[in-house]
Amino acid sequence: MPELPEVEIVCRNLAKMLQPGAVIRQWKFFRGDLRFKIPKTQLQKLQSLPLVRISRRAKYILFYFGDYVMISHLGMTGSWRLEKAAWDRRKHDHLAFAIDHETFLVFEDPRRFGFIEVVREDKLNDRFSQLGAEPLDSTTNFELLGEKFSRLSSPIKTALMNQKLLVGVGNIYASEVLFRTGIHPQIKCSKLSQKTLRMIFREVEEVLTAAISAGGSSISSYRNSYGEKGNFQTSFFVYGRKNEPCLKCSTPIKSSMQAGRSTFWCPRCQKK
DNA sequence: CTTACCGCCTGTCGGC
DNA sequence: TGCCGACAGGCGGTAA
Numbered sequence: 001m002p003e004l005p006e007v008e009i010v011c012r013n014l015a016k017m018l019q020p021g022a023v024i025r026q027w028k029f030f031r032g033d034l035r036f037k038i039p040k041t042q043l044q045k046l047q048s049l050p051l052v053r054i055s056r057r058a059k060y061i062l063f064y065f066g067d068y069v070m071i072s073h074l075g076m077t078g079s080w081r082l083e084k085a086a087w088d089r090r091k092h093d094h095l096a097f098a099i100d101h102e103t104f105l106v107f108e109d110p111r112r113f114g115f116i117e118v119v120r121e122d123k124l125n126d127r128f129s130q131l132g133a134e135p136l137d138s139t140t141n142f143e144l145l146g147e148k149f150s151r152l153s154s155p156i157k158t159a160l161m162n163q164k165l166l167v168g169v170g171n172i173y174a175s176e177v178l179f180r181t182g183i184h185p186q187i188k189c190s191k192l193s194q195k196t197l198r199m200i201f202r203e204v205e206e207v208l209t210a211a212i213s214a215g216g217s218s219i220s221s222y223r224n225s226y227g228e229k230g231n232f233q234t235s236f237f238v239y240g241r242k243n244e245p246c247l248k249c250s251t252p253i254k255s256s257m258q259a260g261r262s263t264f265w266c267p268r269c270q271k272k
Numbered sequence: 273c274t275t276a277c278c279g280c281c282t283g284t285c286g287g288c
Numbered sequence: 289t290g291c292c293g294a295c296a297g298g299c300g301g302t303a304a
Contacts, residue, residue: 002297002298003297003298006297033281035280035281035298035299035300059297059298059299073298073299074297074298075281075297075298075299076281076282076296076297076298076299077281077282077283077296077297077298078298092282109281110281110282110283111280111281111282111283111296111298112280112281112282113280113281113298113299114298115299152274152275153274153275154274154275154276158275158276163298163299170297170298171296171297171298172297173297217297239297259275259276259277260276260277260278261297262295262296
């Protein structure tokens with residue numbers, strides 16, 4: 001479901017609704033069969049610890065409670081919502097926290113590719129040691145990243161989605177970034193110049209930032225924590241537009257499977 | 273080491 | 289109308 005912009009919006013909304021100092025008073029575990037079993041015992045350690053902040057790393061949402069961090073990944077269909085009614089349950093709800101008498105935080109995930117973990121704050125770096133660079137972090141070294149990319153034999157689209165290199169870009173934004181830069185998704189990274197790679201990274205920043213400003217994209221089920229849709233999908237140039245005319249040159253958009261994921265591009269605007 | 277593919281799930285949509 | 293297959297924004301494990 002969500003790529004970086006959608007996760008960022010969820011984080012910001014949750015942070016608005018849950019103030020620092022908020023405390024989990026009680027849980028309900030409805031079903032624990034997410035991608036990884038919900039760590040009930042670990043979660044219970046969070047009871048009565050004050051919420052410090054909510055932030056994002058890659059596509060993970062981090063809830064800091066005392067010295068612990070609850071890590072949440074939304075997978076394809078995960079979502080957090082706040083309920084006012086006590087334990088108001090839906091079919092695919094997995095767990096709920098009672099914050100106070102009129103604030104219940106609920107995790108829902110029909111496809112169950114999402115998961116929840118708890119780690120001590122000082123172990124967070126270890127947990128995320130395999131994650132790549134944050135595209136919107138001003139300290140990210142894009143020069144170094146360009147050098148890494150240029151050593152790869154994989155296609156640029158696959159590399160952009162590889163979370164070990166660069167985090168946050170998923171299937172939609174990878175196609176969109178490559179269209180906007182005029183790069184064919186199947187071209188090998190090693191064929192791209194440093195200058196071109198830097199242009200691609202710059203466009204990643206642009207697209208992700210614009211998507212956040214638009215409140216994220218809503219392809220099917222994505223809603224923010226207020227149940228609202230995002231608007232960025234109205235700005236897609238190629239994603240989901242197979243056989244439709246390119247918005248720049250009217251050539252029909254092509255689509256194919258690449259590494260098991262659908263890829264969209266304009267055969268005229270994006271040359272190998 | 274890198275890269276490609278498959279599986280994990282439920283829901284939805286389009287074709288027949 | 290109903291059934292069936294294809295596909296959906298994720299990642300991790302395994303095989304090559």
